[in-house]
Amino acid sequence: MDNEKELIVCIINNGFSDLVMDAARKEGAKGGTIFHARGTGNLEMEKFFGISISPEKEMILIVVAKEERDHVVNAIYKEAGLDTKGQGIIFTLPVSDFVGPQPIPRH
Amino acid sequence: MKAKKEEKQEKFVPYEKSHKLEKMKLFVIIVPFGQAQTIEKYLFNLGVTAAFCSTGEGTGTREMYEVLGLSDSKKQAIFTIVKESIVPQLIEKLKHRFSVSKYSKGIAFSVDITSVVGVSIYKYLVNNREV
Numbered sequence: 604m605d606n607e608k609e610l611i612v613c614i615i616n617n618g619f620s621d622l623v624m625d626a627a628r629k630e631g632a633k634g635g636t637i638f639h640a641r642g643t644g645n646l647e648m649e650k651f652f653g654i655s656i657s658p659e660k661e662m663i664l665i666v667v668a669k670e671e672r673d674h675v676v677n678a679i680y681k682e683a684g685l686d687t688k689g690q691g692i693i694f695t696l697p698v699s700d701f702v703g704p705q706p707i708p709r710h
Numbered sequence: 711m712k713a714k715k716e717e718k719q720e721k722f723v724p725y726e727k728s729h730k731l732e733k734m735k736l737f738v739i740i741v742p743f744g745q746a747q748t749i750e751k752y753l754f755n756l757g758v759t760a761a762f763c764s765t766g767e768g769t770g771t772r773e774m775y776e777v778l779g780l781s782d783s784k785k786q787a788i789f790t791i792v793k794e795s796i797v798p799q800l801i802e803k804l805k806h807r808f809s810v811s812k813y814s815k816g817i818a819f820s821v822d823i824t825s826v827v828g829v830s831i832y833k834y835l836v837n838n839r840e841v
Contacts, residue, residue, distance in 0.1 A: 610738075610819060624769045636740050636785055637767040663769075664738070664787075666819055696821050699735060700797060702804045703817030 606705075607669040608698040613679055614640070617659035619689035626678040627665055633704070635665040654690075666698060725829045732836050733794040734823045738787060739804065740766070741816035746786035749816075752803050753790055759837045761790040791823065793836045 611632075613623055620637045627635065642660045667675050676693055683689025739749055746763045753761050768783040792800060797820065804818050826832045 608819065610821060620769070635769045636787060637769060638764060638787070639766075664740075666817065698819045699822055700737075700801060700820040701818070702801055702808065703819075704815065 606701075608666050608701050609669050609672045610696045610698050611663075611665040611667060611672065611676060611679070611693065612696065613663040613665070613683075613691055613693045614642070615661055615663070615683050615689045615691040616657055617661055619683050619691070620661045620663055622682045622689060623663055623679050623691065626682040627667075627675050630674040630678045631671045632665050632667050632675050635663045638662040638664075666701065666703075725832075731832075734791055734826065734835060735794060735797060735820040736823055737790045737792050737797075737800070737818060737820045739790070739816060739818040740768075740785050740787045742813065743784035743786055745814060745816070746788055749788055749804075749807070752800070752807070753788075753792070756792075756796045756800055756803075757837050758790055758792050758796070759834055761788050763788050791835050792820075 611627075615623060617639075624632075624635055638661070640660045640662045641658050643658070665675065672695055676695060679691065679693055683691040684693070685691065741749055743765065750761050750763070764787050766785045766787050768785045801818075804816070807814060808816050826835065
């Protein structure tokens with residue numbers, strides 16, 4: 604299958620979604636959907652690692668082609684990874700079916 | 711006495727041994743704001759029992775929005791668990807729905823579910839009425 608897709612789930616601090624989407628778009632993602640959410644971080648972990656986890660979060664879902672996934676994830680991690688202020692957690696899931704706008708072939 | 715009691719007890723057979731299990735998928739359908747109810751109607755007509763709806767924001771590129779003719783980026787996402795057998799029908803319905811007009815465009819994808827806890831929850835999700 605040459606049109607396999609992957610779902611990128613990205614959970615970041617509130618207000619960093621533009622950063623993530625800009626990074627993803629540069630690597631070829633067409634769009635994403637943002638959900639507002641609230642984190643429930645572990646207080647002990649926060650004390651142990653000396654970081655604060657703000658409860659206001661944004662969750663971003665991006666569907667990309669399998670070949671583009673690594674580039675997009677890398678770009679997002681550089682912009683809003685755990686070491687940055689965005690404190691992003693990023694993971695990907697395989698998508699088995701897909702309905703929606705088909706990618707416009709690049710010339 | 712003890713031996714008699716054991717005889718009386720029926721032998722326990724796990725559900726997956728006595729019934730054929732159907733695979734399930736998590737379907738995520740993202741549509742423009744206000745159109746989730748229509749999609750939910752499709753889902754319930756196909757025998758889906760659980761659908762969760764949430765609001766979100768679209769972040770498509772400007773060019774993409776111009777192509778699709780969308781200005782409002784508010785979206786509704788439906789998370790639903792469907793059995794594998796109805797997936798082809800659902801895809802056909804969604805394809806038809808997304809091609810009705812440029813204001814009814816959307817995106818849908820599915821992720822395989824690997825485990826479910828509880829027989830009753832499984833029965834509820836796959837809507838096995840005859841069991």
